Amino acid sequence: MADLPINQKTETTSIRLTEAPLDTAAVDAFLRTEAAGGLTLFVGTTRRWTDGQETVRLAYDAYAPMAAKTMRALADEAAERWPVLRVAVWHRLGEVPPPEASVMIGVACAHRAAAFEACRWLIDTLKVQVPIWKREHYADGTTEWVQGQTPDGPRT
Numbered sequence: 001m002a003d004l005p006i007n008q009k010t011e012t013t014s015i016r017l018t019e020a021p022l023d024t025a026a027v028d029a030f031l032r033t034e035a036a037g038g039l040t041l042f043v044g045t046t047r048r049w050t051d052g053q054e055t056v057r058l059a060y061d062a063y064a065p066m067a068a069k070t071m072r073a074l075a076d077e078a079a080e081r082w083p084v085l086r087v088a089v090w091h092r093l094g095e096v097p098p099p100e101a102s103v104m105i106g107v108a109c110a111h112r113a114a115a116f117e118a119c120r121w122l123i124d125t126l127k128v129q130v131p132i133w134k135r136e137h138y139a140d141g142t143t144e145w146v147q148g149q150t151p152d153g154p155r156t
Helices: 024-031 064-081 112-129
Strands: 006-009 013-018 038-045 053-062 084-092 094-096 101-109 132-138 143-146
Touching: 006 064, 013 064, 024 038, 024 084, 024 101, 038 112, 053 064, 053 084, 064 084, 064 112, 084 112, 101 112
Parallel strands: 013 084
Antiparallel strands: 006 013, 038 101, 053 094, 053 132, 084 101, 132 143
């Protein structure tokens, strides 16, 4: 993954793709602004057990330039749909063992309802639209490519 890390940052938007562990304190610090009364930070982690199988690690792969471009487009769309003051969309690539974070979505708005709605929309849409692929590695030595999911089921 020679094109990593990707770290695109403006005053209002932070997009990151990296093989390094994700830093929740850094996302929180970026989101803080005196105009925001509501900050929502979603952190997706590698869970140890999935449907009775023990997961030892997840491996994420992506075409990083396209993934970053799509992440930026989603951040821009969220800012059009909600009164977003700041937004962070960070994703890890490479191997991510339990219980480390693989994705963080952060939204700052004047009020909490908009922050919650925008954050929920961003993570749900990211899972479907951003070209990042996940492979689960199980304790029994088997692996499985996992399809991105919406709250209603797998993407088609």
